Amino acid sequence: MGIEEAGRPRLEDVSWEVPTGGRLGLIGESGSGKSLTAQAVLGLLPEGMHATGSITLDGEELLGRGERALRAVRGRRIAMVFQEPLTALDPLMTVGRQIAGPLRLHTPLRGAAAQRRVLELLELVALRESERILRSYPWELSGGQRQRVALAMALACEPEVLIADEPTTALDVTLQDEILTLLDAMIERTGVTLVFVSHDLPVVARVAEDLVVMRKGKVVETGPAARLLTSPTSVYARSLVTAARAVTALPTREEKR
């Protein structure tokens, strides 16, 4: 897959696949093209850019499909969560109506059945006090609660693939820990296939089985996370892992003595 803007390539020869139920991490620094890759999969590239090559879901080509056909995929078969849930949630709509939104759009569930599904989703993302949460507006919730609501919405229609773009970057470290633990449990329970986009290697290391390392619009290395994070082969991945170790390592007694 590639992405062009005004005839110039922004992304070139990006190739990867995730098996059903797999967990892929897309890693890169600013300008690597990791978020553009995710947007291309969803058919949500910014104005003026277009994707070339091929993007398939369960063997079906998505590229070149019309907006109508894409809308049947987006949110229903491929769902997404973003870095800042406050911008993804409608500030004028209660959380209850927002979570029910995708159900109305993509499923025949209505009334009491829809309500039951909403409560089920809140339980799935471990949001207690469901009555109060459902009546709240997004700005009345904490950052962690908002990201849980965004996850509940994403999972509402039992998608096959969940694309998470820096879903914990805006959160405090203890909240990040909670959301990552939750994400892990949710994947186990629902079997959803995960594409996790992040600049943060140690965070990706917690959730992904396979990694794609990107830099300046190109893939520089792919491989199982366990191998890539301990013995990267490309120069760039090696420098990224070294830098990540340097900035996240906590001191130990032995080291200083």
Place this chain on the structure above:
Amino acid sequence: MTATPAPTAGTTSQPPLLALREVHRTYGHGARANTVLHGIDLEVHAGRSLGIVGESGAGKSTILSLLMALSSPSAGQVEFRGAPLRRARASRMREFRRSVQLVFQDPRSSLDPRMSVDQILREPLESLVVPGDHRARVAELLEAVGLTPDMAARYPGEFSGGQRQRIAIARTLAPSPQVLVADEPASALDVSVRAQIIELLAQLKDELGMTLVMVSHDIAIVGRLCEETVILHDGRIVEQGPTLDVLTAPKDPYTQKLLAAVPQLPG
């Protein structure tokens, strides 16, 4: 990076460079009053860099503004070299501003895009009335942060994020301060650049004898750069002491939770 053994709080004859004594800070009045700091006591000693670690809402930004004398405590006292800091005394405030400088989080917003690097670095020299040859000082400052003197004629927009943070750090070094107060100095940067800025700060400690006060959510960066650590939670200090003790043998449950939450690479 092993620091020279510095005198600890009890044994030193020198007063601390900076100190907060029983500091409380309340915003608003009456029924709407919101107390964000509850009796904070801390000292910054020369050669013992201090990390103040906390999450959102812990009171980090309020402590930062008190330490920089940008606001005053509701109760308690801020001390500079052993004496209370009052904003009214102009000569002492100038001495304070020369000695204690602030590094901001995001160099994109802290550098004026219409000023050349030369103008940016000269500004504190002029406003703080620093004596000497300013042209030579600008060249010296650029070299101290790993840039070259010929970059002085260029504008912030021509530099990368990491280079801009170096320029911002060079500006804080202009009046030869003793203390750099850093507000998440690396968190707006990509990981490889972040590692370089951490390296630069470590080098300023070693080569210029700079004392850092780092206000950060990032416990790893504090572990790398600070000899002393304070853990802040809901406006209170829950644990404080030598960094190695706090990070390897945390006693407070919140500190333990915070450390356990830091994601680590395998292997």
